[in-house]
Amino acid sequence: MKALIALEDGRTFAGTGFGADGVQTGELVFNTSMTGYQEILTDPSYHKQIVTLTVPHVGNTGINPQDVESDKVWVAGFVVRSLSPVVSNWRSQRDLDGYLREHGVIGISDVATRALVRHIREKGVMRAAIAHGEAAEDAAALVNIARQSPDMSGWNLVDDVTCAEPYNWTQTSDPGWYVNHPYDPNGALIVAYDTGIKKNILRMMTDRGLRVTVVPATTPADQVLAIHPAGVFLSNGPGDPAAVTSMIDNTRSLLGKVPIFGICLGHQILALALGGKTEKMRFGHRGGNQPVKNLLTGVIEISSHNHGFAVTPDSDLGGAEVTHINLNDNTIEGLRHEGLGAFSVQYHPEAAPGPHDSLYLFDEFVNRVKGTVSV
Template identity: 50%
Template sequence: MSDATMPLEALHEEVQSPALLILEDGRIFRGTSYGAEGTTLGEAVFTTGMTGYQETLTDPSYARQLIVQTAPHIGNTGINAADNESSRIWAAGYVVRDAARRPSNWRSEGTLDEELIRQGVVGIQGVDTRAITRHLRERGAMKAGIFSGTDALRPEPELIAAVLAQPSMTGARLAEEVSVDRPYVVEPSEHGWVGEPIFTIVALDLGMKGMTPARFAERGVRMHVLPADTSFEDAQALNPDGVFISNGPGDPATADRQVAFLRSFLADGVPYFGICFGNQILGRALGFGTYKLRYGHRGMNQPVMDRTTGKVEITSQNHGFAVDAPLEGTTSAPEERFGRVFVSHISLNDQVVEGLSCLDIPAFSVQYHPEAAAGPHDAAYLFDRFIKLMDSYRGAAARTETAQNDTKGNK
């Protein structure tokens, strides 16, 4: 008997395996299994997006995290290959309140439940995600585990011990785990651009979403996507007009290699743009510290003020760490050779640094996601800002070369 003809009473009688969400402070939420059955461990975080759950799940920045979806109804539009931000689901686990029994959308190619099972992602449904979110807001993001099926029947002290034994997100080095294995090139022609590329950039992939190179390609920019451990020398050999560092998971305090990579390019005067992890890398390259936020910023409704224009943007965010830089005025970078810097963007919720802009070198970054596929798109102008920055420095370099040639000719 199909779902369409099965009596409602019979549907409710379908037996689902028990599941538990256990937090490191001992709080337990009881529900039923969703997706694959078994055990998964990670950091419990919540995201406030009301749409775009597929982009969220396939965002590499969620590696080793259990996503609590605050929107109550999940899975109603199904899944499709076009909306994936990477080649797989990176979230360690998924926590939802009301999982859709069947999708209803003309673009759907399958159900979310089936996809979670196919990729072995353990989840839980039927829990009060509002209560979980309030708990995480009060206590902070924390270690957690989802246990379903027969694993949920194990003694609770044993399950709590497993949660506590896992490593913390503080000190986690994850970018190399989610990065590409080998370089590849995204050409503007692949995304509708007609004509030759106007610029070529190198992009260090620390967990980059697929929409990022697409946004550059739409504007005529060729992107060389490079693994997270690429050396400065190998990237420099590509003779880029600009450098980009992507979003990604883990603790920026562990990213010494990427910080050294960026410092070499900044010292050479190559224009730079960073997103999310790329903002934290710029902060560290300039000599600032980073720190872990209590529960992070995750969702599509985060208000940010651009201090250069006074405009407020509604942004998509996904980060648990932030840059520790002075909020007021212009300051000299602790790494003095890079000159002056100021905090260009701030969060209107909690005054966290959301962007950095350098005054003496061509570099800026933001903590949020202007490429957000599911929206909002308030910050898409940042790609154009980077193109203008590269154009101005190409022009300055050409004028310098002309002046040098004229000087040689006069001699």
Template identity: 50%
Template sequence: MKKRALLVLSNGLVFEGESFGAEGETEGEVVFNTSMAGYQEILTDPSYKGQIVAMTYTQIGNYGINHEDIESKDAPKVEGFIVKEYLDYPSNWRSDGALGHYLIKHGIVGIQGIDTRALTSCLRDCGSMMGIISTDARHTPAALFERIRDHSGIGGIDLVKEVTTDKSYKWHEKVWGYEGSSSNVRPLHHETIKVVVYDFGVKLNILRNLAAEGFDLTVVPAETSSAEVLEMSPDGILLSNGPGDPEAVSYGIRNVKALIGKKPIFGICLGHQILGLALGGRTYKLKFGHHGGNHPVKDLATGKVEITSQNHNYCVDVESLKGQAVLTHKNLYDGTAEGIRHAELPIFSVQYHPEAAPGPNDSNYLFRRFKDMITGGKYESQ
């Protein structure tokens, strides 16, 4: 017999559904993701720490879970999971098991059977808000609302400390099939190019793509000082994605500021926001964020449009950079900034995820651009 579950939002809206995954209660900022696939990657993306994710696609779980497609080194990072219809019998030759069992194993509370279209409409109209999922029959909707309505939210909280590595490590694994005969495989350069990766919540596929470009990678904890990084004599520095409010990661801003002008830098997602703050700019919170695998982004230099994967609630205000950096990419949904480059120094960043490949591989060129920026090569778009 399926167990009842409740989702209660901080504006008082209540959804009743069924429990799948772990039993119990969980709180978090509720956001919606418009991807049609990739739920395993979403669950394990460290950028979702502090958030409860609702999938807008109706059927989730149909291809199961496998050990190869996780995006973090240990457990899932989401606080909770919301779906319209959970399918308990996966059909996929790569599947190691069912999604529900995976959530139970890692203590992630899930709810299914609610009107996710109504929930998404609410979040679009009212903005992302705090919510609570409960499978405890003793707790009424009114009692749950009392607990969540005055929650201050996750703004200003340093969530990076909860997802970063606790010690430095080397990374060697490349993108699967890289050694094959695919026409888009580029030969590795023979020189060793050392890159230090700041782990603000790095996705593993970022590391795989960097390794595929031939980089010698060292991943370091988020609080590693700029002096320690420079002692490693890297040829370049990668600022990774991660969760939450960039202004709360004060040590990251401070260290990146000290590295500007010392080494080539490439920032992704939270790393992009931290770079913007380190350059003296500001960030602001979007109404309901960008979460999904279908966001069109225009490269202003080439005029080309990329279909991108995104997961962020904050945005860099390019005007606040006062000419230090210029806008390179723009979101075609709402016109917000999706990429910048420094006006003089070898530094650039993007707000979206070039490693995610949500069907197209439109954004893979950014890893090659980083390599060419370090080596002095001239990047060609095609």
């Protein structure tokens, strides 16, 4: 069936629909990862975004239950150049088309993704509507729908993705993928704020002997401190970080009282809690091949990214130092404040999908929690 993507600036891209029928809106973005579409689909950080993959051939490895990063598909739409008609992988249990249909997500293939990505790179990410079926026949109506949809700036999406109740995480990684250890019921207790947390982040912590209690993003700091955690983790998540005011306030209340580690949105929340500012990027960083320089060691890490906001370079970070920068555009990729026992990175060291260059950051968190690095 016919499918169409309509952008708020009036540009349209036609293709063939798969997955669910109907109309959905979201911010149109692109991801340059060569593999890992299943992890991308289930990453809560993509809530309210229509994701375009630059890799041309998608769907050939199917869908399995091991590689999901949450319990649902979060993307608002999925755009590919070519949808594989054949699934061939020893772990696959179903195809991509049926998976998206089950989760009510529209897919579109046979799209000129090179032209689409170039358009976004030149004009910036923008609101869009994606349609599959009868709604794809009226391009003008779809453009109007895109223009009337919410803008990502100022939008707090964390409330949509956070857990409803606290829970304990005990799962470790598959030993076929990582060197790990059995779950340690006596390990140091970590509280992880769920602002859209990915499962592999949690596995990276339990692999290293930590006990993890995940709490909703609205949990007050005094309730967290009342259970005497050895450390606090600030997770990834969707939307505008400056709009998540409760998390900023909670983080500010926790600073200096317990070691803190933040990833992605958690990095931005930490910067805002320290007194810094964030800004929306032109088209963001999304992919598994971003070069980041560790300013403390001089080492270049190839890293996985998924973010559309960044810490502004002229931010007053309250004495924190910049530890990592992106070599493509010099944006801030890492912070630490030794006096307050906090550090963070903008990228995704859990590598799902992506390279493993940055796994050492979880070891650093363990060392801080155990006191081998002073708070």
